Amino acid sequence: MNELQIQKAAALLQQEFGPExxxxxxxxGTEGLRKRVGKELTSFLAFPxxxxxxxxxxxxNCSPEVVSAILKYILDTKHYYGKDTSTFTLLDPMSGSGTSxxxxxxxxxxxxxxxxxxxxxxxxxxWNALKNEVDDSAxxxxxxxxxxxxxxxxxxxxxxxxxDDLSRCENYEDFLEKLNYCIRKLFFALKxxxxxxxxxxxxxxxxxFYSIQHDMMRMGSFESFLxxxxxxxxxxxxxxxxxxxxxxxxxxxxYHKQDALMVPFSWKSDNCFSVxxxxxxxxxxxxxxxxxxxGLGGTANLADLYECLKSHPKAQKNMHHQERIRATIYEHPxxxxxxxxxxxxxxxxxx
Numbered sequence: 491m492n493e494l495q496i497q498k499a500a501a502l503l504q505q506e507f508g509p510e511x512x513x514x515x516x517x518x519g520t521e522g523l524r525k526r527v528g529k530e531l532t533s534f535l536a537f538p539x540x541x542x543x544x545x546x547x548x549x550x551n552c553s554p555e556v557v558s559a560i561l562k563y564i565l566d567t568k569h570y571y572g573k574d575t576s577t578f579t580l581l582d583p584m585s586g587s588g589t590s591x592x593x594x595x596x597x598x599x600x601x602x603x604x605x606x607x608x609x610x611x612x613x614x615x616x617w618n619a620l621k622n623e624v625d626d627s628a629x630x631x632x633x634x635x636x637x638x639x640x641x642x643x644x645x646x647x648x649x650x651x652x653x654d655d656l657s658r659c660e661n662y663e664d665f666l667e668k669l670n671y672c673i674r675k676l677f678f679a680l681k682x683x684x685x686x687x688x689x690x691x692x693x694x695x696x697x698x699f700y701s702i703q704h705d706m707m708r709m710g711s712f713e714s715f716l717x718x719x720x721x722x723x724x725x726x727x728x729x730x731x732x733x734x735x736x737x738x739x740x741x742x743x744x745y746h747k748q749d750a751l752m753v754p755f756s757w758k759s760d761n762c763f764s765v766x767x768x769x770x771x772x773x774x775x776x777x778x779x780x781x782x783x784x785g786l787g788g789t790a791n792l793a794d795l796y797e798c799l800k801s802h803p804k805a806q807k808n809m810h811h812q813e814r815i816r817a818t819i820y821e822h823p824x825x826x827x828x829x830x831x832x833x834x835x836x837x838x839x840x841x
Contacts, residue, residue: 512538513538530559530562531559531560531562531563532716533714533715533716533717534717534718534719535556535559535716535717535718535742536718536719537553537555537556537719538719538721542554542592549641549647551586551587552589552689553589554589554590554592554593554596556689556718556742557580557582557589557590557592557593557632558593558596558597560630560685560742560744561580561594561597561599561632562597564629564630564685565578565599568629568683573683575599575629577600578599578600578629579599579600579601579602579626579627579628579629579630580593580594580599580600580601580602580628580629580630580631580632581601581602581603581604581624581626581628581630581631581632581679582601582602582604582613582631582632582633582634583604583605583617583619583624583631583633583672583676584605584606584619584633584634584636585603585604585605585611585612585613586605586611586634587611588603588610588612588613590603590632591603591612601613602614602626602628604617604619604624605617606618606619606643606644606652606654606655607643607644607647607648607649608649609648618654619654619656619672619675620654620668620672621654624675624676624679626679627679627680627681627684628679628680628681628684629680629681629683629684629685630684630685630686630687631676631677631680631684631685631687632687632689633672633673633676633686633687633688633689634688634689634690635656635669635672635688635690636655636656636657637690637691637693637702638656638657638659638662638665638693638695638700638702639657639658639659639665639695640657640693640695641657642655642657642658643655643657644657644658645658656668656669662695662700666702666705666706669702669706670706670707670757673686673688673706673707673709674707674709677709677710677745677747677753680747681747682747682748682749682750683746683747683748684746684747685713685744685745685746685747686709686710686744686745686747687742687743687744687745688706688742688743689718689740689741689742690702690703690706690740690741691703691720691737691739691740691741692737692739692741693737694734694737703715703741703743704758706758707755707756707757707758708743708754708755708756709745709753709754709755710745710746710747710748710753710754710755711745711746711747711748711754712743712744712745712746713744713745713746714743714744715741715742715743715744716741716742716743716744717739717740717741718739718740718741719738719739720737720739720740765778765781766802767802767803768803769802769803769804769807773804775804775814775815775818776818776821776822776825778799778802778804779795779815779818779819779826780825780836782795782798782799783795783826783834783835783836783839784836784839785798786798787839788835788838788839788840789829789833789834789835789836789839790833790834791832791833792815792816792832792833792834793832795815796812796815799811799815819834824837
């Protein structure tokens with residue numbers, strides 16, 4: 491379909507359905523992904539129409555349809571395995587505008603809402619996730635934390651700036667440390683066979699990309715990873731000159747507490763190594779020479795390569811490493827272009 495056809499279709503839809511036409515198209519466009527094999531919940535969620543519950547003026551709020559979809563799945567799972575749900579409890583530790591209560595009320599289950607805001611819309615206020623105990627136990631904890639400092643809540647959406655507000659952390663590392671602490675605390679508050687569902691998004695700040703779902707810790711059995719489409723973002727109405735990939739998705743990670751005492755977990759660890767000092771199987775002479783040439787500006791004499799690589803572990807293991815360097819260059823004539831006698835340039839380096 492070309493651009494002219496798209497514009498014509500958009501005009502006809504707007505004429506027929508008015509301002510709601512975009513929401514209708516977005517809903518139809520995601521139908522095939524949102525429903526498969528007779529299931530209403532798949533690994534892709536999209537709710538262009540956020541539904542009733544909570545307050546859509548509360549920045550960063552999530553659709554009650556999201557909470558409802560997760561809640562229904564967990565209730566259905568318990569019913570399938572013959573588990574009692576008469577005391578089923580949904581807990582939301584950062585409840586914002588009270589969206590989770592609307593979902594719990596729909597399914598007639600008990601809901602407990604906590605929030606740092608001293609005067610929340612519903613539930614218990616002045617609850618500090620970093621300092622207060624989780625007094626209650628729950629079958630489902632729906633945790634929707636701030637996405638670092640993208641939206642500041644205390645001192646902006648409510649009250650005065652609070653030092654323990656996760657949206658006011660000093661930096662991303664501080665935010666991640668506090669987020670992981672909250673994840674551990676909330677997981678321990680689950681009943682056996684309970685689920686912790688965490689809704690987070692990737693962020694880009696000061697030109698740097700951060701993936702919260704990738705960086706945060708995992709607790710218990712990792713049951714599912716869901717991708718959620720984002721709609722009606724403030725950034726949709728802005729224009730940007732710098733090339734970048736817009737973030738249009740969020741993620742829901744569901745952790746299952748299968749055992750009362752044993753808790754599997756995984757923790758991301760960042761490391762860095764210098765190619766100059768390692769000899770691993772996947773690092774061939776060709777890769778090593780090419781990267782060394784890049785480090786030298788794309789062009790170098792054999793004497794420079796010999797000097798740079800003489801202390802490398804590969805060279806230390808090979809008493810004929812100079813011959814190996816020359817042979818590698820001869821074996822890849824399209825990669826290494828002769829410039830003069832004993833001097834070579836990478837084929838993609840500026841001549």
